[in-house]
Amino acid sequence: MALNGDAPFRDDGPEAIKAARVRWRRRQIVDAATGLLIRVGFQRMLITDLAKEAGVSVGTIYQYVDSKEDILTLIVRDILETYRAEVPAAMEGIEDPIERLEAGFRAYCSIVDERRAATLLAYQEGKNVPKKGLEDLKNMELETNSYFADCIREAVAQGRACCAEPDLTAFNLTMLAHTWALKHWYLKTHFSLDEYIKLQLGAVLRSIVSDDYHDAYKHLTGVAKA
Amino acid sequence: MALNGDAPFRDDGPEAIKAARVRWRRRQIVDAATGLLIRVGFQRMLITDLAKEAGVSVGTIYQYVDSKEDILTLIVRDILETYRAEVPAAMEGIEDPIERLEAGFRAYCSIVDERRAATLLAYQEGKNVPKKGLEDLKNMELETNSYFADCIREAVAQGRACCAEPDLTAFNLTMLAHTWALKHWYLKTHFSLDEYIKLQLGAVLRSIVSDDYHDAYKHLTGVAKA
Amino acid sequence: MALNGDAPFRDDGPEAIKAARVRWRRRQIVDAATGLLIRVGFQRMLITDLAKEAGVSVGTIYQYVDSKEDILTLIVRDILETYRAEVPAAMEGIEDPIERLEAGFRAYCSIVDERRAATLLAYQEGKNVPKKGLEDLKNMELETNSYFADCIREAVAQGRACCAEPDLTAFNLTMLAHTWALKHWYLKTHFSLDEYIKLQLGAVLRSIVSDDYHDAYKHLTGVAKA
Amino acid sequence: MALNGDAPFRDDGPEAIKAARVRWRRRQIVDAATGLLIRVGFQRMLITDLAKEAGVSVGTIYQYVDSKEDILTLIVRDILETYRAEVPAAMEGIEDPIERLEAGFRAYCSIVDERRAATLLAYQEGKNVPKKGLEDLKNMELETNSYFADCIREAVAQGRACCAEPDLTAFNLTMLAHTWALKHWYLKTHFSLDEYIKLQLGAVLRSIVSDDYHDAYKHLTGVAKA
DNA sequence: CATGAATGAGTATTCATTCAT
DNA sequence: AATGAATGAATACTCATTCAT
Numbered sequence: 001m002a003l004n005g006d007a008p009f010r011d012d013g014p015e016a017i018k019a020a021r022v023r024w025r026r027r028q029i030v031d032a033a034t035g036l037l038i039r040v041g042f043q044r045m046l047i048t049d050l051a052k053e054a055g056v057s058v059g060t061i062y063q064y065v066d067s068k069e070d071i072l073t074l075i076v077r078d079i080l081e082t083y084r085a086e087v088p089a090a091m092e093g094i095e096d097p098i099e100r101l102e103a104g105f106r107a108y109c110s111i112v113d114e115r116r117a118a119t120l121l122a123y124q125e126g127k128n129v130p131k132k133g134l135e136d137l138k139n140m141e142l143e144t145n146s147y148f149a150d151c152i153r154e155a156v157a158q159g160r161a162c163c164a165e166p167d168l169t170a171f172n173l174t175m176l177a178h179t180w181a182l183k184h185w186y187l188k189t190h191f192s193l194d195e196y197i198k199l200q201l202g203a204v205l206r207s208i209v210s211d212d213y214h215d216a217y218k219h220l221t222g223v224a225k226a
Numbered sequence: 227m228a229l230n231g232d233a234p235f236r237d238d239g240p241e242a243i244k245a246a247r248v249r250w251r252r253r254q255i256v257d258a259a260t261g262l263l264i265r266v267g268f269q270r271m272l273i274t275d276l277a278k279e280a281g282v283s284v285g286t287i288y289q290y291v292d293s294k295e296d297i298l299t300l301i302v303r304d305i306l307e308t309y310r311a312e313v314p315a316a317m318e319g320i321e322d323p324i325e326r327l328e329a330g331f332r333a334y335c336s337i338v339d340e341r342r343a344a345t346l347l348a349y350q351e352g353k354n355v356p357k358k359g360l361e362d363l364k365n366m367e368l369e370t371n372s373y374f375a376d377c378i379r380e381a382v383a384q385g386r387a388c389c390a391e392p393d394l395t396a397f398n399l400t401m402l403a404h405t406w407a408l409k410h411w412y413l414k415t416h417f418s419l420d421e422y423i424k425l426q427l428g429a430v431l432r433s434i435v436s437d438d439y440h441d442a443y444k445h446l447t448g449v450a451k452a
Numbered sequence: 453m454a455l456n457g458d459a460p461f462r463d464d465g466p467e468a469i470k471a472a473r474v475r476w477r478r479r480q481i482v483d484a485a486t487g488l489l490i491r492v493g494f495q496r497m498l499i500t501d502l503a504k505e506a507g508v509s510v511g512t513i514y515q516y517v518d519s520k521e522d523i524l525t526l527i528v529r530d531i532l533e534t535y536r537a538e539v540p541a542a543m544e545g546i547e548d549p550i551e552r553l554e555a556g557f558r559a560y561c562s563i564v565d566e567r568r569a570a571t572l573l574a575y576q577e578g579k580n581v582p583k584k585g586l587e588d589l590k591n592m593e594l595e596t597n598s599y600f601a602d603c604i605r606e607a608v609a610q611g612r613a614c615c616a617e618p619d620l621t622a623f624n625l626t627m628l629a630h631t632w633a634l635k636h637w638y639l640k641t642h643f644s645l646d647e648y649i650k651l652q653l654g655a656v657l658r659s660i661v662s663d664d665y666h667d668a669y670k671h672l673t674g675v676a677k678a
Numbered sequence: 679m680a681l682n683g684d685a686p687f688r689d690d691g692p693e694a695i696k697a698a699r700v701r702w703r704r705r706q707i708v709d710a711a712t713g714l715l716i717r718v719g720f721q722r723m724l725i726t727d728l729a730k731e732a733g734v735s736v737g738t739i740y741q742y743v744d745s746k747e748d749i750l751t752l753i754v755r756d757i758l759e760t761y762r763a764e765v766p767a768a769m770e771g772i773e774d775p776i777e778r779l780e781a782g783f784r785a786y787c788s789i790v791d792e793r794r795a796a797t798l799l800a801y802q803e804g805k806n807v808p809k810k811g812l813e814d815l816k817n818m819e820l821e822t823n824s825y826f827a828d829c830i831r832e833a834v835a836q837g838r839a840c841c842a843e844p845d846l847t848a849f850n851l852t853m854l855a856h857t858w859a860l861k862h863w864y865l866k867t868h869f870s871l872d873e874y875i876k877l878q879l880g881a882v883l884r885s886i887v888s889d890d891y892h893d894a895y896k897h898l899t900g901v902a903k904a
Numbered sequence: 905c906a907t908g909a910a911t912g913a914g915t916a917t918t919c920a921t922t923c924a925t
Numbered sequence: 926a927a928t929g930a931a932t933g934a935a936t937a938c939t940c941a942t943t944c945a946t
Binding site: 498499500510511514519520 | 914915916917918919
């Protein structure tokens with residue numbers, strides 16, 4: 001069985017029907033699981049309950065998933081695909097590296113917000129996620145970091161920013177996005193997602209944007225310094 | 227039994243002996259548990275293994291702890307006490323609010339580093355920590371935040387800093403401390419704790435320190451802007 | 453789950469199949485448990501052994517029973533239903549109150565004999581039977597008593613008997629039935645069930661049948677007095 | 679260690695002191711245990727609770743008792759000694775066999791009443807009482823039965839009674855005494871011990887006393903037949 | 905002797921997974 | 926393919942008993 005529900009090469013015929021059903025069922029399972037996971041955590045998410053929540057039988061779940069842990073893998077894979085599809089797309093075609101960074105950060109935060117539940121999993125259920133999934137996740141994170149870091153380096157090269165540790169700054173940005181999910185219990189009482197994005201990006205940019213460009217990026221850095 | 231290891235009123239007599247033993251045993255248990263928890267997570271931390279690790283019998287564990295979950299409470303309580311004892315102490319007596327902030331952040335990061343394992347637990351095993359413990363932890367975090375925020379507000383009042391959202395900035399500082407534990411797998415390959423503290427505090431300060439004071443805090447903000 | 457094996461409203465369809473299986477499994481469990489209980493008592497009746505004895509898995513037992521104690525409830529309920537079905541049926545339609553009493557006592561003793569094991573449980577495992585079951589059992593006993601007492605009162609009214617305490621006499625009869633189970637180790641070495649019934653009923657009747665009717669009930673009172 | 683706390687041959691000296699302490703401690707344990715046993719049953723009577731109830735330490739209990747089960751043996755032995763001391767004593771010196779029977783039954787019932795708790799044990803905890811104790815108890819019961827049966831046989835021989843099964847009648851009498859303990863929850867709501875003794879003995883005697891002697895034993899048989 | 909902390913074998917119960925229908 | 930009853934390995938917790946103080 002395994003999880004290689006990789007897309008079939010043709011999009012019709014019995015193969016395609018099967019593949020479509022697999023995708024449909026896995027979506028049912030992933031969606032139901034994400035909800036339960038957030039509510040009760042991995043350990044207390046019983047397969048029985050998951051089946052009820054997903055509206056299928058226990059047996060059906062095991063027809064599309066190898067084990068309870070594999071469900072986490074499925075969820076992780078789902079986030080990964082979303083990230084990889086949306087973040088680069090959002091950044092594409094923007095010349096100004098600082099503006100590109102903003103677009104990327106905003107996209108990243110938006111995904112985190114939409115799939116807050118799933119984002120938490122990597123932190124909360126790290127011990128339960130199979131090795132491979134965790135690896136993929138870490139790599140994806142590093143990949144995103146490098147997108148961000150590239151923007152920063154480019155900005156530095158163009159004199160727009162001054163940053164001794166572009167990688168750390170990029171890292172901070174992804175972490176700030178995760179933080180929206182990790183500390184949502186606190187943040188939601190003070191800020192909307194938009195405010196959060198604006199404020200945090202502003203703070204980061206204020207610490208790197210060159211004095212000469214402060215005015216140029218006033219719409220991003222927010223508060224005028226002087 | 228309960229976990230009320232409240233201090234005895236006198237420090238001798240049979241009561242005191244008992245209290246001392248309770249503290250000793252609980253330390254054994256907490257230490258062993260923290261290690262196991264990090265290695266295998268809550269679910270796979272078997273009481274049998276914990277007993278072996280702690281060098282006591284299963285029965286003894288249950289003489290000092292009400293349930294497996296209570297062990298998490300014990301750990302949480304332990305961190306709380308450390309934080310409350312050390313962070314304010316580190317900040318005490320420092321006049322300059324920015325310098326005081328630095329001292330607090332440094333202390334906080336140091337504790338996180340020393341008890342990295344325990345810090346992770348709040349994130350990884352949140353679903354398993356009994357309600358009360360989690361509440362306490364959140365409150366403590368808010369408390370620490372307010373220490374930091376107070377510094378920032380004072381600095382703003384004195385014209386040393388300019389910050390639209392002191393609470394968010396304070397929040398970011400505690401989060402940066404936690405991040406040292408959360409992403410240690412990545413950070414440790416690039417920075418020492420000292421470097422990490424210096425760089426992160428520098429970035430935050432650069433985004434709030436008034437231009438007039440940049441020179442004054444050059445040793446903290448690190449890179450000269452221009 | 454609960455133990456409400458209430459009859460389904462229709463006797464076919466999936467509901468009925470399920471109900472039938474539940475009854476079948478519970479019978480397996482009750483039968484196996486009764487045997488073990490008598491041999492080793494409640495405490496030493498391990499669920500593992502019960503499963504083996506019943507020819508099912510441990511898990512299956514817990515699919516039809518909520519807890520070890522519930523097994524006792526099941527057994528008690530089983531006896532109750534038998535008593536309620538058979539004792540009144542045996543007494544029905546008999547005009548002569550003394551003859552009716554005899555029929556009832558004989559039926560009661562027969563059930564006790566058939567389910568000697570189960571009868572003992574109420575005495576031996578009283579402390580383990582859940583409250584509700586014990587209540588039911590006591591009420592059923594009082595109910596049976598009142599059947600017997602009614603016969604006696606009717607006999608008194610008809611001048612056939614003379615009895616100052618019909619309730620106590622009825623009570624004694626049910627107790628004599630239980631005694632067959634309680635002291636079987638002794639009684640079985642001296643009497644057959646039939647002899648026991650005849651002798652004990654004879655003794656009770658001799659103490660209440662009016663002199664005028666002694667001849668009429670000679671076949672029950674056994675020994676002629678004079 | 680064992681339970682052979684048999685009386686020393688001299689009643690002074692260190693031996694006697696020791697023996698006296700053993701008796702004292704065992705009395706403490708037996709008394710506390712009887713109470714707990716009735717309240718919670720053998721299984722739920724924890725040694726810890728017993729120690730508390732008896733006002734001694736756990737260790738002390740094991741200094742005077744070999745095992746938890748031995749406590750039941752101790753209790754049984756205690757009843758046995760009481761029975762053997764008091765029942766024959768009560769019957770001694772009474773010429774009239776029916777009157778002697780009455781005295782014995784009354785004494786037996788009184789002991790049962792005084793040690794209702796202990797009497798129940800033989801029925802409720804039969805599975806937990808060590809073999810030997812149960813044997814002794816059964817033998818004692820047969821012994822008492824034979825005292826009663828002897829009275830009946832003597833009465834028959836003297837023409838005072840007519841009884842086909844003296845042993846069964848004797849057996850019924852001891853069982854009626856036990857019944858006072860077994861069904862105390864019901865009986866106590868209707869009768870005092872004295873009433874109970876009078877009524878039950880009356881019923882038994884009415885079924886065996888010869889017509890010629892009815893008047894002579896009217897004070898025992900209670901109700902006149904005609 | 906008395907104490908009570910330490911011990912660890914013993915067991916009820918859960919729940920992921922399978923497989924006959 | 927879908928179902929859900931059956932399975933039984935896995936594990937937290939208890940409590941009689943011991944023994945160092």
